[in-house]
Amino acid sequence: MIIKLIFAALLFAGIAICQPQLTAIAPTSGVAGTVVNVVLTGLNFQARLNGSLYTPQVTAAGIAVTSVAAITNSQITAVFTLPATLAAGPVSIQVATVGGVTTAVPFTVIGSAPTPIAVTANSPISQTVAVNASSAGPNLIVAGVPGGSIRVLSYVLAGVGPVTLTWESSGGMLLSGPMIFPGTVSIAVPYNPVGQFSTLPGESLMLFLDSASQVGGHITFEIAQ
Numbered sequence: 054m055i056i057k058l059i060f061a062a063l064l065f066a067g068i069a070i071c072q073p074q075l076t077a078i079a080p081t082s083g084v085a086g087t088v089v090n091v092v093l094t095g096l097n098f099q100a101r102l103n104g105s106l107y108t109p110q111v112t113a114a115g116i117a118v119t120s121v122a123a124i125t126n127s128q129i130t131a132v133f134t135l136p137a138t139l140a141a142g143p144v145s146i147q148v149a150t151v152g153g154v155t156t157a158v159p160f161t162v163i164g165s166a167p168t169p170i171a172v173t174a175n176s177p178i179s180q181t182v183a184v185n186a187s188s189a190g191p192n193l194i195v196a197g198v199p200g201g202s203i204r205v206l207s208y209v210l211a212g213v214g215p216v217t218l219t220w221e222s223s224g225g226m227l228l229s230g231p232m233i234f235p236g237t238v239s240i241a242v243p244y245n246p247v248g249q250f251s252t253l254p255g256e257s258l259m260l261f262l263d264s265a266s267q268v269g270g271h272i273t274f275e276i277a278q
Contacts, residue, residue, distance in 0.1 A: 071097035073109065075148045075155035081213045081237070082161035082267055084183075086137035091160075092130055093148060098123040100150040110149040113160065115139050135162060141211050141270070142239040159237040163211045163269030179206055184260065184270040186218075191259040194272065197223060201276040203258045204248040211239035212268035220250060223257035234266075244273065251277060 075095040083089035093111065100107045109129060111118045117134040124130055129148065141164035145157035186192035195203050205228075210218065214234030221227050228250040232240065242249060252258050262268065 071100060071150075071152045073097045073100070073148050073150045073152055073155050075146065075158050078146055078158055078160050080267065081159075082163055082211065082269065083133060083135050084163045084269055085135050085139040085141070087135055089133045089135065090130070091133055092128060093146070093158075094128055095148065095155065096127055097152055098129050098148065098150065099126040100152045107151050112147050112149065113144050116144060116160075116162075133160070140164070141209055141241070143237045159213075161211050161213055161237050161239065164209050164271060179273050179275045181271055181273045184208070184210060184268065184272060186260045186262055186268045187265060189262055189265045191221065191223070191261050193223075193257055194260050195258040195274060197252065197255050197257040198276050199255050201278055202251045202254050203256075204251040204275050204277045205258070206246065206248055206273045206275065207242055207244040208249070208272040209239070209241045209270040210268055211270050212266055213237050214266065215264070216266040216268070217263045218268065219261045221259050221261050222252040223259055224253055226253060226256075228252065228258075234268075239270075248275075248277075 073095060074097060075093060077094040079092045098109050108121060109123050111121050111131050118131055120132040122130050139162050141162050143159040143161050146160050147157050148155045182195060184194055212234055214236050216234050218232040219227060220229040
């Protein structure tokens with residue numbers, strides 16, 4: 054009875070009551086330290102308050118959300134500003150209107166990488182480069198250096214599956230076991246001074262994807278003679 058009275062009062066005030074639903078976000082990921090234009094898809098985004106459209110609220114922990122606009126009843130545009138210090142991994146995104154709050158949909162934050170150092174065969178220090186792979190098959194991460202092996206010391210990967218990843222050498226040699234991403238996943242392999250794995254001398258480091266997907270992150274490596 055009480056619920057019916059509240060519903061009637063809201064209708065009298067001119068509020069259209071429809072539970073919003075959030076079903077998807079595009080793109081599904083972004084790199085920390087960047088600004089991402091996103092489109093949120095769902096239902097019942099254009100709720101009305103006293104005859105006027107109510108601007109929905111988009112919440113994302115740690116992410117500054119601006120320029121929110123319900124361009125249709127099923128689509129919202131917004132701008133996500135991802136701080137450089139934002140931790141890699143999934144962030145829950147929700148939309149709130151006068152009709153309620155949606156269930157959460159994940160948005161994957163890909164950790165930012167330090168400024169890369171030029172890769173040379175004579176550099177004894179470790180170097181860090183960003184990972185950005187999206188094509189099915191081998192994706193080039195670090196180009197080979199004549200006479201030197203690429204020794205991977207640590208890495209962070211984040212992406213949205215389903216996709217299976219493997220590290221390999223440009224000559225086709227497998228360097229790791231399969232890494233299965235059934236959904237939104239991030240992994241961090243800690244620093245190992247003797248290396249997690251190495252390419253053959255002169256060969257490039259590749260990240261193989263069994264299907265097209267967006268995978269990001271960064272690796273730390275050195276060139277071993």
